[in-house]
Amino acid sequence: MQTRYFTLRDYPQGMPPRELFELHHQELPALDEGEVRIRNTWLSVDPYMRGRMSGVKTYVTPFELNAPLEGAAIGEVVESRHTSFRAGDKVRHMAGWRDVAQLKGDVLEPLPDMDVPDQTFLGVLGMPGMTAWTGLNRIAHLREGDNVLVSAASGAVGSLVVQLAKAKGGTVVGIAGAADKLEWLEQHGIHAVSYKGKDARQLGDALRDACREGFDVYFENVGGDCLEAALDNLKVGARIAVCGLISRYNSDTPDRGPSNLSNLLVQRAHMQGFIVADHWTEYPHFLEEVGPRVARGEIDYEETVEEGLERTPDAFLKLFEGANRGKMLVRL
Amino acid sequence: MQTRYFTLRDYPQGMPPRELFELHHQELPALDEGEVRIRNTWLSVDPYMRGRMSGVKTYVTPFELNAPLEGAAIGEVVESRHTSFRAGDKVRHMAGWRDVAQLKGDVLEPLPDMDVPDQTFLGVLGMPGMTAWTGLNRIAHLREGDNVLVSAASGAVGSLVVQLAKAKGGTVVGIAGAADKLEWLEQHGIHAVSYKGKDARQLGDALRDACREGFDVYFENVGGDCLEAALDNLKVGARIAVCGLISRYNSDTPDRGPSNLSNLLVQRAHMQGFIVADHWTEYPHFLEEVGPRVARGEIDYEETVEEGLERTPDAFLKLFEGANRGKMLVRL
Structure with a gap:
């Protein structure tokens, strides 16, 4: 063969x-x-x-x-x-x-x-789903009522993050680009914010309009302007789970880096990178929690x-x- | 009167x-x-x-x-x-x-x-001392044998950080500028690295020379090039306590931001801003631990x-x- x-x-x-x-x-x-x-x-x-x-x-x-x-x-x-x-x-x-x-x-x-x-x-029940669950629960320590911001919110990871976060009852805001992605988010009760045509400051303003009181959790898939805009909209004690920085993966020039990292200090925020493989022993736990919800059609993927x-x-x-x-x- | x-x-x-x-x-x-x-x-x-x-x-x-x-x-x-x-x-x-x-x-x-x-x-027994102790113990979760990097290492906070860290047995590296500060650090068994005349990459190289295996903990007082150089020298699971970013306090232009935040992801590192006032209920605990050491002359301030x-x-x-x-x- x-x-x-x-x-x-x-x-x-x-x-x-x-x-x-x-x-x-x-x-x-x-x-x-x-x-x-x-x-x-x-x-x-x-x-x-x-x-x-x-x-x-x-x-x-x-x-x-x-x-x-x-x-x-x-x-x-x-x-x-x-x-x-x-x-x-x-x-x-x-x-x-x-x-x-x-x-x-x-x-x-x-x-x-x-x-x-x-x-x-x-x-949704493989690596991307496990990544969403791990980042929210084990890195960002998601709590009931948390306001959650997600970049690349309609992607393989992000689309599960927003749904898991939404189930906890807070305001969930998703950043995406294309019109059909924004529409998918809105259909799922997520406040959709487009990054298109916006610099970091304008994106930050749009996030503030979407969630005046700021975010308890930011699930970071993108980096660049998304991170900078998010750093301007943190609540005190916010947790940032850094899952990916896809905006940089194909770049061969140095990143400019966010100009407002001092917000980590002002808001006593916590930022942590994670790799799902480090948490794979928890996969059965994830599967037990999310698997039945996928089987019952409660999670849209x-x-x-x-x-x-x-x-x-x-x-x-x-x-x-x-x-x-x-x-x-x-x-x- | x-x-x-x-x-x-x-x-x-x-x-x-x-x-x-x-x-x-x-x-x-x-x-x-x-x-x-x-x-x-x-x-x-x-x-x-x-x-x-x-x-x-x-x-x-x-x-x-x-x-x-x-x-x-x-x-x-x-x-x-x-x-x-x-x-x-x-x-x-x-x-x-x-x-x-x-x-x-x-x-x-x-x-x-x-x-x-x-x-x-x-x-040493007031706010700066309490800041050093809190950042090391409550934010960076210092452990026996940890390699620790400290910026502004001869300052009011940094000079206590290096001594508390040194007592835990790992390699301690301090960043400072003036010759007398570097000398003070060396006299206390701290590897002293000067930031003077170095850009972020050169400072990073100097830190690597001082501690080949990288840092478990970075106590950040400065920001700017110090942070960028530190991000290039983290061990897996490193913890960064962001205490201050003094390099930016008098700046009226936006920060460039570190170009290598992706190292948080690569090294699954944790970065957290803190304000000592949030932890003041622990002051008696700090005083009980550090006070007698100051009274016995074991801590040089x-x-x-x-x-x-x-x-x-x-x-x-x-x-x-x-x-x-x-x-x-x-x-x-």
């Missing part, structure tokens, strides 16, 4: 050009004892992957050049020499960016038995789906154009 | 000119029931007072123009109509910037009975003393020239 997979030819500066991604194919060897062969059905592309394309070790190791790229994926076992798996089993693993994966069974997770579509375990392995790099690059709503996926 | 006191004529932009401070005198009325008259012996001037000269409410209310300025002071009761105080008692209060204060007895604190000079209750009420504004302005070592005081 053949596998087709993507590699990275070089570490990009700035936005990666499409040509850096190369599609290869290879005949797979017969399975060794303990190995499993999986036909992937869904691939995940995520902003954090840009960090792995830098060639610099940050909180994740860089992708190896000219080797199969990696990422979360869901698939069906087609052949197994591992006692815990047999053909037909659905599994989640990290050998994405390819159509057929061959792995030691020990690195596979069986999909949880819940009445939800498979791909939700890459999105959106997906942007590209079709076919060949489109994987395009799906990834679209993350940085603001072209996706909710989770960006590739269906094979 | 007359009192002489300073007022502020206008809210300054940038560094306050000396002429903004005006000395007045006034005949004091007879004491009302419950009032106490105090002849001040020591006045405190502190960087936070600059914030009260802005006319903008931040975490402290602005000074009222043309009214007596305020600040911590120590004095001796000369007359009392309050049952808890009598002539000769030593007290601490907030009616500084004057030679004779007349106050309700309820706002006076008797000086603790410890074998230390009176003025230590304005410095320095004082820079100006003589005479007339010099109070000059003492205050020197805080921003880096001219003081340790606590800046005025002796009356």
